Amino acid sequence: MTLENKVAIITGGAGGIGSATADLYASQGAKVVIADTNEQAGKKLEGMIRKKNGEATFCKVDVSDYNSVKNLIDFTVEKYGSLDVLFNNAGIGIRKPFLELDLKSYHQVIEVNQHGVFYGIQTAAKKMVELKKKGVIINTSSINAFVAMADRFAYQVSKSAIKMMITSAAFELAPHGIRVVGIAPGSVNTDILQFHRKEGTLELARRGQMTNRLIEPEEIAQVVAFLGSDESSSINGSIVKVDDGALGFKFRFDQKQSK
Structure with missing residues (x-):
């Protein structure tokens, strides 16, 4: 598996799954654009990779803004002359109960998670067609696209x-x-699990997976690296569940204890 000389954009690239993926892609020879709202963390990661x-x-x-995403695509091609991979991450x-979900919160999640992915797919695809590149667009969905949980309505709808x-x-x-593909992670050891840490329910997240542990971002990055490589050429239009068996084994059982 090689990403040598591929040009890759990773949104949400300054932390969690994104930063792990950016680091791995660069280590395999890709030219990486770290795209994020967090300039401080993004530039720090850039420096670490260059070292x-x-x-x-x-x-x-700002992935919720179409022009911002289009500018990202243009910036990448101007910088590196091509575009092979976009990771819409x-x-x-x-988290709010459905009856307490306000419009501001709902639209905020939809604009980033749902509209942002559409903006990325379309702008990247247009540029790939223009460049006559046979690229791949990878998108982060979630196991919550397949099963519902309490207090996550907007998130689950977007995924x-x-x-x-x-x-x-x-x-x-x-x-x-x-190619357009996706991943559906389970419980990953990133900041998005802060609510579990705050509420003392981190053990529940662990028990919802086969090996009773959180998945590390680096493990997800390995899958994203494979999907971005030529070796995954037969995978198209589908989502790879990177969930340590959560959907097929324990997940539904443990939700009975989620309150």
Whole structure:
């Protein structure tokens, strides 16, 4: 598996799954654009990668703004002359009971998680077609696209929309040689689990997976690296569940104890 000389954009690239993926891609020879709203963390990661002789550049982006995403795509091509991989990874989660979910919170999650992925897929695909590149667009969905949990309505709706965007876009972009795929992580040891730490329910997240542990971001990055490589050429229009068996084994049982 090699990413040598591939040009890759990673949104939400300054932390968690994104930063682990940026580091891995660069170590495998890719030229990486770290795209995030967090300029301080993004530039710090850029410096760390460069110290290890990797190639990385930070670009500030707001994925909920179409023009910001388009500028990110243009910046990347101007910087590196090509675009092979887009990892639509930026996302947020706001936990509120359905009857208490305000419009501001709902729209905030939808604009980042759902609209942001559409903006990324479309702007990247247009540029790949223009460049005649047979690229791949990878998107972060979630196991919550497949099973519902309490207090996550907007998040689950947005991640479910990503599931259909992957299938639909893959169908239309296949004639151009562009693959569209996704990942559905389980409970990953990132900041998005802060609510579990705050509420003392981290053990519940662990027990919801086969090996009774949180998945590390570096493990997810390995899957994203495979999907971005030519070796995954037969995977298209589908989502890889990176959940340590949560959906197929313990997940539903443990939700009975979630309150």
